[in-house]
Amino acid sequence: MIKYEQVEIKYGNFVAIENLNLEVREGEFFTFLGPSGCGKTTSLRALVGFLTPSKGKIIVGGDDVTNLPVEKRNIGMVFQSYALFPTMSVYENIAFGLKVKKLPKAEINQKVRAVAAKIQINDEQLRKNVSELSGGQQQRVALARAIVLEPKILCLDEPLSNLDAKLRIELRRELKRLQKDLGITTLYVTHDQEEALTLSDRIAVFNNGFIEQVGTPHEIYNHSSSEFVCDFIGDINRLETGILKKINEQEQAGLDIHKTGFVRIERCIDTEKPGYVSIEGVVIDKEFDGVMTKYTVKCGDEIIKYLEKNDGFQFYDEGDEISVFINPKDIMQF
Ligand SMILES: Nc1ncnc2c1ncn2[C@@H]1O[C@H](COP(=O)(O)OP(=O)(O)O)[C@@H](O)[C@H]1O
Ligand SMILES: [Mg+2]
Structure with missing residues (x-):
C-alpha cells in the first residue's frame, strides 16, 4: 500500500x-x-x-x-x-x-x-x-x-x-x-x-x-x-573466545571463536538442562525488580548476565559461586 x-x-x-x-x-x-x-x-x-x-x-x-x-x-x-x-x-x-x-x-x-x-x-x-x-x-x-x-x-x-x-x-x-x-x-x-x-x-x-x-x-x-x-532490540551477553572455546569443547557447537557470540540474557539459566553448557562464575551484582532478578556473573574475565523469575525463594548474593547454563543453539554470530 x-x-x-x-x-x-x-x-x-x-x-x-x-x-x-x-x-x-x-x-x-x-x-x-x-x-x-x-x-x-x-x-x-x-x-x-x-x-x-x-x-x-x-x-x-x-x-x-x-x-x-x-x-x-x-x-x-x-x-x-x-x-x-x-x-x-x-x-x-x-x-x-x-x-x-x-x-x-x-x-x-x-x-x-x-x-x-x-x-x-x-x-x-x-x-x-x-x-x-x-x-x-x-x-x-x-x-x-x-x-x-x-x-x-x-x-x-x-x-x-x-x-x-x-x-x-x-x-x-x-x-x-x-x-x-x-x-x-x-x-x-x-x-x-x-x-x-x-x-x-x-x-x-x-x-x-x-x-x-x-x-x-x-x-x-x-x-x-x-x-x-x-x-x-534486547539485552544481550557478548561471549568472547574464552567462553566460546569452553562451549565448543563441551558441546562441539562449532562456534567461531574469533567472532563475538551473542546470547539474550533471558536465555541463560542457572539450572542444568540437556544440551546446555555450564560456565562457572561468581555473582558480582544483582538487580531485583519484583518480577525478576538480573544477576551479573563474572566468568573468568568475561561477564554473563541472566534473569531469574521471582519464585519467592532462591536468592543468590554477591560473592556466591554458581554455574550459568547456556544453550549453544541460542548463540548468534554475525
Ligand atoms: N531540520 C533539520 N535540519 C538539519 N538536519 C536535520 C533536521 N532534522 C533532522 N536532521 C538530521 O537528520 C538526521 C535524522 O534525524 P531524524 O529523522 O529527526 O531522526 P530520528 O527521528 O530517528 O531521531 C539526524 O542526523 C538529524 O540531526
Ligand atoms: Mg524523531
Missing part, C-alpha cells in the same frame, strides 16, 4: 536518508524503530508531505504522491508534543479539521461524538479546555483529531514519549485496540524497543539513515540479522 522507492532525503547538503526502500501493507501496524537521529522522523515526514525527497518516489495505493501537497494526501498525524490548539476546547480541537472542510454542523457534531466515544473522551471532557487535561488525555484528543478526518493512513511520531511509564503502557494497549478496530494502515515511530515489539505487525530497524532489518517482532528479536539489531 505504501512504497518508498530509492528515496533520498536531504537537509541542505546533509543526506539524512540515502536510499530508502520499503513496503508497508494495507492495514498493517508498521513501526520505524531506532536510536535518536537515525532518520525515523525524516522518513515519516516525507510520507506525510512535510519533506520532499531529493531522489526516488513515494507511492501510496498505486499513486505517486512524492510531490503531492500535504492536504491532498489524506494522512493523519500525531506528534510527541500533542500540538493541540491550547485556547480551544477539546470539542473544537477535534472538530477543527472538519470545520476547515466546511462540513455541515450536524455532521461535524455526529462525527466528533462518535470518535470521542471510541477513544473514551466523555461529554464533560469535550467541553473542557485542552489545557485542563492531563498529558494522556491530551494525547487522546490529538489522536481523535487525526482519526475524525478518516485518513487513509495514520502516522504517529513518538506519541507516548512524553507520558509516564504506566500511562504509556495503558495508552499503548488502547492504541493497538483502536488500530485493530479501525483497520487503518498505521506508521509508528519510536526509539522504545518494547513499544515496537508489543504494538507492531512489522518493524523496520533503522540505523544511521539505513534500514538494518524488516520483520515481525518475533523475527527481529529471535533472528536478528545484525549485531546492531540484536543489541538494540
Whole structure:
C-alpha cells in the first residue's frame, strides 16, 4: 500500500536518508524503530508531505504522491508534543479539521461524538479546555483529531514519549485496540524497543539513515540479522573466545571463536538442562525488580548476565559461586 522507492532525503547538503526502500501493507501496524537521529522522523515526514525527497518516489495505493501537497494526501498525524490548539476546547480541537472542510454542523457534531466515544473522551471532557487535561488525555484528543478526518493512513511520531511509564503502557494497549478496530494502515515511530515489539505487525530497524532489518517482532528479536539489531532490540551477553572455546569443547557447537557470540540474557539459566553448557562464575551484582532478578556473573574475565523469575525463594548474593547454563543453539554470530 505504501512504497518508498530509492528515496533520498536531504537537509541542505546533509543526506539524512540515502536510499530508502520499503513496503508497508494495507492495514498493517508498521513501526520505524531506532536510536535518536537515525532518520525515523525524516522518513515519516516525507510520507506525510512535510519533506520532499531529493531522489526516488513515494507511492501510496498505486499513486505517486512524492510531490503531492500535504492536504491532498489524506494522512493523519500525531506528534510527541500533542500540538493541540491550547485556547480551544477539546470539542473544537477535534472538530477543527472538519470545520476547515466546511462540513455541515450536524455532521461535524455526529462525527466528533462518535470518535470521542471510541477513544473514551466523555461529554464533560469535550467541553473542557485542552489545557485542563492531563498529558494522556491530551494525547487522546490529538489522536481523535487525526482519526475524525478518516485518513487513509495514520502516522504517529513518538506519541507516548512524553507520558509516564504506566500511562504509556495503558495508552499503548488502547492504541493497538483502536488500530485493530479501525483497520487503518498505521506508521509508528519510536526509539522504545518494547513499544515496537508489543504494538507492531512489522518493524523496520533503522540505523544511521539505513534500514538494518524488516520483520515481525518475533523475527527481529529471535533472528536478528545484525549485531546492531540484536543489541538494540534486547539485552544481550557478548561471549568472547574464552567462553566460546569452553562451549565448543563441551558441546562441539562449532562456534567461531574469533567472532563475538551473542546470547539474550533471558536465555541463560542457572539450572542444568540437556544440551546446555555450564560456565562457572561468581555473582558480582544483582538487580531485583519484583518480577525478576538480573544477576551479573563474572566468568573468568568475561561477564554473563541472566534473569531469574521471582519464585519467592532462591536468592543468590554477591560473592556466591554458581554455574550459568547456556544453550549453544541460542548463540548468534554475525
Ligand atoms: N531540520 C533539520 N535540519 C538539519 N538536519 C536535520 C533536521 N532534522 C533532522 N536532521 C538530521 O537528520 C538526521 C535524522 O534525524 P531524524 O529523522 O529527526 O531522526 P530520528 O527521528 O530517528 O531521531 C539526524 O542526523 C538529524 O540531526
Ligand atoms: Mg524523531
